Amino acid sequence: MIHGVALGLVDLPVDILLHILVYFDVYDLVRARRICNTLRRVIDSSEKLLYAIDLKYYRMIHLPGSASPIATRRRLLRQSETAWQKAEYSQRCHIPFPYPDAHHKWSCGVLGIATPEEIKFIQPPPSPSDHTDTTAWRQWSHKIDESGMVDHCFSPVQDLLVLIIRVHQGEDHDYEVSFRSLSEDKVHPDAASAVLKVPDAQAQVDFEFLHYSDVEGKLFGDYFGLICKNVRLDGATVDVLQVWKWKAKDWCQVKLFDSEDGTSDFCLIANDRLLVVNNTGELMLYSLVDPPIDLPNAIQLIAKFSLPALPPSFYFGYIHFSDNQDYSFTMPLCSSWFQASPCSQLIAINAFSARGRDRGFKLYIGQNTFLELESTYTNLYGIATQYSRALPWSAWGPQYTWFFSGNLNSYSWHSSHGFRTVELIGDIQPLGGPLHPRQLCIRDFNPHRVIHYKVGNRTKGHEQLVEGGSPNSDTHNHFLTDGLPYLEITTQEKFLASGIEFMDESRVFLSLVNEDRVVDGIEVLYFR
DSSP: TTTTOOOGGGSSSSHHHHHTTTTHHEEEEHHTTTOOOHHHHHHTTTTTHHHHHHHHHHEEEOTTOSSSOHHHHHHHHHHHHHHHHHOOOOOEEEOOOTTTEEEEEEEETTTEEESSSSEEEEEEOOOOGGOOGGGGGGEEEEOOOTTTTEEEEEEETTTEEEEEOOOOSSSEEEEEEEESSSSSSOTTTSSSOOOEEETTTOOOOOOOTTOOEEEEEEEEETTEEEEEEEEEEEEEEEEEEEEEETTTTEEEEEEEEEEOOOOEEEEOOOSSSEEETTTTTTTEEEESSSOTTOTTTTTTTEEEEEOOOOOOOOOOEEEOOOOOOOOOOOOTSSSEEEETTTSSSEEEEEEEEEEEEEEEEEEEEEHHHHHHHHHHHHHHHHHTTOOOOOOHHHHHHHHHHHEEEOOOOOSSSEEEETTTTEESSSSSGGOOSSOEEEEEOOOOOHHHHHHHTTTTTTOSSEEEEOOOOOOOOOOOTOOOOOHHHHOEEEEEEEEEEEEEEOSSSSEEEEEOOOOOOOOOEEEEEOOO
């Protein structure tokens, strides 16, 4: 109070107001803008506050280390988002594929190509202007023994390369998992053990006659998971999932699954939550902490969820999660100074009917959905066990998923980053005819943007709202219809590409094919 006059918040000097507003939650800032014109003007005068609002609205986070002014970063963020919303890329470049049709993987914008003698790594520069001189690209390789190589995975963020190798007969184990530095040919300095022996003593299974196609490893942060299918155990056949903390000594958890259920795939959805899907159409959520006292090395089941039922003549022949990238980006791995928030990521589940891989569906779910539904499951069914019921699809699917069905002839035709997906639509070679170029379909599942679009706040372009609707309970009617609403736009241009290799916050990597349908190049589109 000054001279007997009460001062309200809006009567404070602007610099003091700004100092106070910096501590507001973003949603409170948005509400404050609606209170009065004074607060609106103060907030709109601050690029820092507006940048914080934009990041939350687009479900992005800012990466540390930028020397650019906040106003520049905000302009680049909005410029990139506008490019996506209009399906207008600003630049494109071509990356020749050094080993046509070789087995390859992506992680954080780094390409790994497995050849008989080595794994070659190529890191295209984040800026399109840097692609003119291909000799300036970062390239390196690791020598491998082709005779024993089974699988590999890598994380540029952690400078980690994991090799899964079949050992020679006569050893007391069948496989070895080694943790190497990705940038240097040596043991990773943070690895608790340079080599893990599989199976270890606690697994008590026989891996001797395991086919290499039944072995797959996945890396997620501090955890490495290895699934081995059709393993012999006391005359029966089981699927074995082992998870290690590769930075911790003697930390391993094991889960055995009945092979008749067809354990299909697994992925980590949080620091300590693991999701497993099987061919009976069931999703199982596990915890990697607090195992039961009587089974200290067991992966603990905490919830089960049903996928939609299929007609009697159909069953799930193949289900898998789309590869989840390591979202702990840092420059220069990231192509921008912002990226999708780790809490705003989609899990993509692809399912193909055993009647033919051209029929099936894909399902997008926010990864936090299962964490939110965990308490729902516990309240309904109590502590989960092997024999517990699964939460029916009708109780969770329609409210939390986006569902697409039809002719799905490939699992590499789409990719996702944050709440945005990119997909090639149509068949590249219908009925065995000549190769056909295809359009890109860009979908945005960000609920903030959907709400604003509905009230008229939209970008001038060709983006349209797809309302979706309740999934059809009659699964005989071409599976199901879309669920939650989303925004969609399709490019006018067509691309002779076999699939989406990878996407991030501002780039799409397309795999280009020749007339023999052999991948011979990568096309990079920059949405900036």
